[in-house]
Amino acid sequence: xxxxxxxxxxRGNRESGSLQNISVDANEGEVVLDVIxxxxxxxxxxxxxxxxxxxGKCGSCSxxxxxxxxxxxxxxxxxxxxDEEITITPLRAFxxxxxxxxxxxxxxxxxxxxxSFQPPEGMKPGEPRMQQVDVERSQEFRKCIECFLCQxxxxxxxxxxxxxxxxxxxxxxxxxxxxxxxxxxxxRNRKKKAQxxxxxxxxxxxxxxxxxxxxxxxxxxxxxxPMKERVVDEKYDPLRWLGSKIRxxxxxx
Amino acid sequence: xxxxxxALERHKYDVLVIGAxxxxxxxxxxAREAGLRVAIICKxxxxxxxxxxxxxxxxxxxxxxxxxxxxxxxxRDTMRGGKFLNHYRMAELHxxxxxxxxxxxxxxxxxxxxxxxxxxxxxxxxxxxxxRLAHVGxxxxxxxxxxxxxxxxxxxxxxxxxxxxxESFIKVFAELTITEILKENGKVAGAYGYWRxxxxxxxxxxxAVVLATGGVGKTFKITSNSWxxxxxxxxxxxxxxxxxxxxxxxxxxxxxxxxxxxxxxxLVTESVRGEGGILTNxxxxxxxxxYIPDVFxxxxxxxxxxxxxxxxxxxxxxRPPELLPRDEVARAINSEVKAGRGTEHGGVFxxxxxxxxxxxxxxxxxxxxxxxxxxxGVDITKxxxxxxxxxxxxxxxxxxxxxxxAAVNVPGLFAAGECAGGMHxxxxxxxxxxxxxxxxxxxxxxxxxxxxxxxxxTPVSEASISKAVQKIxxxxxxxGGENPYLLHQELQEITHNLVGIxxxxxxxxxxxxxxxxxxxxxxxxxxxxxxxxxxxxHLSFDLDNMLLIAESTAKSAVIREESRGGxxxxxxxxxxxxxxQKNNISSFNGxxxxxxQQTLPELPKDLFGxxxxxxxxxxxxxxxxAKGGSN
Numbered sequence: 001x002x003x004x005x006x007x008x009x010x011r012g013n014r015e016s017g018s019l020q021n022i023s024v025d026a027n028e029g030e031v032v033l034d035v036i037x038x039x040x041x042x043x044x045x046x047x048x049x050x051x052x053x054x055x056g057k058c059g060s061c062s063x064x065x066x067x068x069x070x071x072x073x074x075x076x077x078x079x080x081x082x083d084e085e086i087t088i089t090p091l092r093a094f095x096x097x098x099x100x101x102x103x104x105x106x107x108x109x110x111x112x113x114x115x116s117f118q119p120p121e122g123m124k125p126g127e128p129r130m131q132q133v134d135v136e137r138s139q140e141f142r143k144c145i146e147c148f149l150c151q152x153x154x155x156x157x158x159x160x161x162x163x164x165x166x167x168x169x170x171x172x173x174x175x176x177x178x179x180x181x182x183x184x185x186x187x188r189n190r191k192k193k194a195q196x197x198x199x200x201x202x203x204x205x206x207x208x209x210x211x212x213x214x215x216x217x218x219x220x221x222x223x224x225x226p227m228k229e230r231v232v233d234e235k236y237d238p239l240r241w242l243g244s245k246i247r248x249x250x251x252x253x
Numbered sequence: 254x255x256x257x258x259x260a261l262e263r264h265k266y267d268v269l270v271i272g273a274x275x276x277x278x279x280x281x282x283x284a285r286e287a288g289l290r291v292a293i294i295c296k297x298x299x300x301x302x303x304x305x306x307x308x309x310x311x312x313x314x315x316x317x318x319x320x321x322x323x324x325x326x327x328x329r330d331t332m333r334g335g336k337f338l339n340h341y342r343m344a345e346l347h348x349x350x351x352x353x354x355x356x357x358x359x360x361x362x363x364x365x366x367x368x369x370x371x372x373x374x375x376x377x378x379x380x381x382x383x384x385r386l387a388h389v390g391x392x393x394x395x396x397x398x399x400x401x402x403x404x405x406x407x408x409x410x411x412x413x414x415x416x417x418x419x420e421s422f423i424k425v426f427a428e429l430t431i432t433e434i435l436k437e438n439g440k441v442a443g444a445y446g447y448w449r450x451x452x453x454x455x456x457x458x459x460x461a462v463v464l465a466t467g468g469v470g471k472t473f474k475i476t477s478n479s480w481x482x483x484x485x486x487x488x489x490x491x492x493x494x495x496x497x498x499x500x501x502x503x504x505x506x507x508x509x510x511x512x513x514x515x516x517x518x519x520l521v522t523e524s525v526r527g528e529g530g531i532l533t534n535x536x537x538x539x540x541x542x543x544y545i546p547d548v549f550x551x552x553x554x555x556x557x558x559x560x561x562x563x564x565x566x567x568x569x570x571x572r573p574p575e576l577l578p579r580d581e582v583a584r585a586i587n588s589e590v591k592a593g594r595g596t597e598h599g600g601v602f603x604x605x606x607x608x609x610x611x612x613x614x615x616x617x618x619x620x621x622x623x624x625x626x627x628x629x630g631v632d633i634t635k636x637x638x639x640x641x642x643x644x645x646x647x648x649x650x651x652x653x654x655x656x657x658x659a660a661v662n663v664p665g666l667f668a669a670g671e672c673a674g675g676m677h678x679x680x681x682x683x684x685x686x687x688x689x690x691x692x693x694x695x696x697x698x699x700x701x702x703x704x705x706x707x708x709x710x711t712p713v714s715e716a717s718i719s720k721a722v723q724k725i726x727x728x729x730x731x732x733g734g735e736n737p738y739l740l741h742q743e744l745q746e747i748t749h750n751l752v753g754i755x756x757x758x759x760x761x762x763x764x765x766x767x768x769x770x771x772x773x774x775x776x777x778x779x780x781x782x783x784x785x786x787x788x789x790x791h792l793s794f795d796l797d798n799m800l801l802i803a804e805s806t807a808k809s810a811v812i813r814e815e816s817r818g819g820x821x822x823x824x825x826x827x828x829x830x831x832x833x834q835k836n837n838i839s840s841f842n843g844x845x846x847x848x849x850q851q852t853l854p855e856l857p858k859d860l861f862g863x864x865x866x867x868x869x870x871x872x873x874x875x876x877x878x879a880k881g882g883s884n
Binding site for chain 2: 028
């Protein structure tokens with residue numbers, strides 16, 4: 001049942017690196033992470049790779065497989081033709097630490113810049129009442145496992161290091177959208193801030209982020225586009241914002 | 254490489270929290286809110302903790318779906334699930350405080366699924382009398398970890414505003430491994446470790462350390478745990494002079510994936526059964542009706558018609574036996590497979606497609622649908638899943654004081670979450686883990702705050718530092734020794750074959766000898782490559798921890814001559830009321846694990862009185878019944 005697999009794995013560090021050809025066995029039903037582990041145990045003990053749950057739930061084993069940003073634990077070996085070489089490289093948008101491990105601290109820096117959830121003043125634990133239909137919009141974005149594949153693929157930063165300063169990236173646009181649509185969040189002007197401070201305007205909706213999302217979150221259609229559309233209204237119409245929140249609060253109380 | 258202490262990276266904090274899952278983060282929040290400076294150590298990236306793997310929900314008797322629920326019912330269910338070996342005070346605190354911990358998450362931005370009235374929805378789960386689990390589809394753990402992570406960020410943002418530096422009070426040290434707890438004059442003084450990225454060493458000086466490192470699953474071959482579940486906190490506590498309680502109790506979750514081989518062990522949430530999934534063998538029999546133990550006969554339906562009616566009318570029907578506590582279901586599946594009624598891959602069938610529409614399945618069990626579709630090529634809206642037991646959770650853990658989470662014997666050390674013992678007795682109910690993290694994470698934070706009011710920091714001595722330095726350097730100084738990966742696989746084979754679901758004295762004795770042999774050989778483990786992000790190097794430390802876990806588990810298991818919860822002895826198949834009064838306490842004498850018995854604290858009269866005496870009779874001795882609880 002085992003088949004021989006020819007891999008090309010990028011090995012190196014911050015300074016330099018190159019693709020290394022490796023031949024390894026793959027068994028029925030295995031995913032790319034399984035064969036990487038076999039290489040690690042049998043051939044290259046110090047091969048660096050991040051992983052945790054191996055079930056598509058933690059978002060740690062993000063890498064590029066034949067140039068596509070993927071989770072290695074959710075990529076079946078059988079999805080590649082028998083004789084095809086599989087090329088495994090680290091995420092391109094982030095600096096390499098070693099082999100397949102990259103420095104993703106950019107994302108944690110951006111997370112720190114997004115203003116946090118702000119519940120209504122005076123609301124006590126246990127009081128909130130929300131309808132399922134009202135929480136579902138934000139719940140879609142809270143499915144995010146922070147694999148950062150969307151950040152990696154977004155061309156605004158993928159090949160433009162200089163944009164990183166002013167661009168939060170798709171992962172944090174859905175975070176802003178999540179809070180903006182959260183029935184209890186009271187912070188004003190989230191959309192406006194997304195536009196003015198987090199670089200929402202730099203996104204030209206090519207939907208690359210949506211395509212690579214392993215959780216199938218409709219990043220562009222459900223978060224980015226609605227925010228882009230409404231940011232214009234709100235810029236000039238504070239009453240409209242207030243209206244939306246008052247309606248939300250009636251639902252709560 | 255850090256060889257002289259002049260160049261050593263040093264940090265001083267009030268509280269050091271080791272582990273960044275639900276319990277660790279909740280402890281950190283509590284300590285920060287009391288004004289302390291806190292360091293959080295993550296073995297992985299921030300937000301990747303094993304907590305994300307919890308699927309079904311968080312048990313709290315909010316009474317949103319059935320108003321008859323309250324803390325007393327939850328307490329009873331927890332004790333029953335643990336076969337009355339739980340530390341009663343932990344089960345009591347947990348049941349009482351769980352609802353507040355869930356409501357608090359909502360104030361930090363969590364978005365649980367709702368009832369029609371707009372309250373937090375609650376679902377049925379094995380062993381819980383009423384619908385009790387707050388949930389978000391089947392990704393509740395992710396919601397919990399993300400909410401806690403975002404709460405930490407919110408506190409850091411506030412610190413930035415007020416003190417100019419986001420990390421002035423809470424700093425997260427991601428991808429850092431702690432190798433040792435440091436003590437001076439009998440008290441905790443800090444901890445030592447290294448950055449995984451470059452192998453550089455770090456000294457933390459802190460008078461209080463909270464262990465929240467989770468489980469031990471990687472000691473076993475088939476497990477739902479991620480690579481991090483290597484029993485680090487259990488081992489750190491043992492080496493620091495602490496105790497482990499009842500390490501023989503391991504939960505084999507009844508439903509892990511069994512096919513294809515590469516995903517063997519990955520969890521299939523109990524919600525599948527909570528939502529109506531049924532278990533059948535290859536003869537098409539719904540076999541669970543055959544496995545209802547006497548102690549549960551009045552609560553579980555013994556026929557299909559009644560079991561099916563329960564989904565519509567829970568007041569007038571008994572529950573389906575698929576919802577028995579996990580230990581019962583795991584043993585039943587194991588028996589069916591052993592009797593030759595299992596699938597060719599060694600599992601049984603779990604089917605939800607006949608009871609729910611495809612649309613409802615995708616809505617209530619989205620990640621299960623996803624997992625089976627993408628990893629096994631199975632569409633669970635149309636077909637049955639193949640499932641079998643997988644090592645999921647360790648009930649045993651660090652012996653702590655229930656109210657403060659302070660580790661027994663080690664002043665300044667605290668423990669919460671899966672690495673702490675006592676709360677779940679011999680078997681944990683599904684859903685009790687997530688609220689355990691929150692209730693005791695908070696209490697560990699409070700415990701540390703209280704402790705620091707009466708003590709001051711002790712500087713770490715140069716002698717302690719140089720010992721820790723040598724330990725980290727050791728694997729690189731050896732040549733020609735064994736490969737840590739292969740040694741790990743060998744250990745997993747031993748635990749799987751000899752310390753598994755069904756145990757015997759002969760096999761456990763054999764396991765103890767074999768584990769001692771690996772203990773000798775690990776002295777010789779060699780690591781190739783540099784210190785830079787080197788998984789082989791990391792594994793050499795994890796392996797040392799897993800060996801202590803395996804030894805403690807096997808030694809406790811051979812001593813406990815009864816079957817209870819997550820410990821089944823083929824040679825002692827029944828529960829023993831005498832053993833119910835005893836905890837197995839493991840300690841480490843520097844060369845091996847020593848196990849002694851200790852009397853379990855007695856149920857006080859008020860809690861004793863919450864049970865029907867006829868139920869307690871099934872577990873307790875006549876003397877205990879006559880006494881009716883302690884005063």
